[in-house]
Amino acid sequence: MPKIALLGYGKMGKTIEQLALDAGDEIVLRLNADNATALTARNLQQADVAIDFSHPQTGFKHVEACLKAGVPVVSGTTGWLDRFEEAKTHCLQQKGAFFYASNFSIGVNLFFALNQKLAELMNDWPAYQPSMTEIHHTQKLDAPSGTAITLSEDIAARLKRVEGWHEGTDAAEGQIPIQAIREEEVKGTHEIRYASAVDTITIRHEAHSREGFAKGALQAAHWLIGRKGVFGMSDMLGL
Template identity: 50%
Template sequence: MNILILGYGKMGKIISQVAEERGHQIVAKINIENVADLDHLDTSKIDVAIEFSQPGSAVGNITWCMQHGVPVVVGTTGWMDDKDGVTNLCKQKDGSLFYTSNFSIGVNIFFKVNAFLSKLMNDQEAYKATLEEIHHTEKKDAPSGTAITLAEGLIKNNQRYSSWELQNDNTQQKEGTLPITSKRIDPAPGTHIVSYKSEIDDITINHTAHNRKGFALGAVLVAEWLPGKKGVLSMDDFLDF
């Protein structure tokens, strides 16, 4: 396959390495310094794009892919305020857009465990839910996209919570609101912790990523799968949970 890399930071470099190890060709590596090179690419020779840039660049990169008929796999988080517009553009262009907040197979299993536990805790009013995420200091968005996905899964399956809120030292927890704590620490693996706490005991589930290779491999596997498919797709489609 011929793959276009949009965003050539730490993740983009690992994705390129994994893709080449799997026998794919990288047609271009685009970042903020050479974004003008997009205008000179032969899109007929691009099978798929993998987008891991920054929140401020993601929508522009996705739009370019939709306008040029390039299927795109998106791992950048922090642009969800524009999700409806991007979804509509994908439909208008009959495009192929795959988005997930996390490409790790383990994390996506964790999403399902989180949803199941949330259902079990629905009637257990003695327990209060909290969510904590820890990342390195270079991560720009807070809470992380993975934390938001976990929060949405918990809220969907537990009628005692209707929204989430990012906490700081002065925030008072509101009834019906799931508090999220974000920490930025170096060095730190990506860690997500969901807890249900009561006066008697705590129930906690957590996922810790040891390195980025699992995310990169997941993105490349999805890129191999995506061409020929249409619409806005997610890990539920890819993993067929």
């Protein structure tokens, strides 16, 4: 069974750890703010794969360190995607393996596919204007969520009258307004609305626990071992 490095040992890291141990995997590194100096090539190379759920400020650093050490890395950390293309370039240069998803829930990725199809249909119905609300726990540092950004970018890529997104309700024409709400103990809710003068169409995903995200991340880690390249959930799930 694979040896795993956990980069980030908060609630998500501990949930992944429990699932991994139940599956017979071995955890060889648990990295958090208290032992950040343990992020060395030697320590990383003990692992067959690394899983990063850390902090927006450390996400790129962790991915880069794994790629330099020749260790496949699965990243679920959001808020650092301004450097995502740089990470992809590093991966290809190092001939490494990098798996990124803004959300590892199987249900959310089915929701992504539904969102894409609905956006395509809406090209024929200009009376409907899209908007979005995302709700997460108060410990989530980035807003909007990475999942909300993925959903909005998927809409913009398919709906001709949409060019981008804007956090808040004062979006300009052609932008999707995203309302980001932070509440205690909310695991993650995303709602997309298409409103017209006469009705509203809504699709919604609500997570009930962290286990769905953790299962997907662990599945991705197992899947990534032995592969080379840059991957996402659509590659693993065949969506």
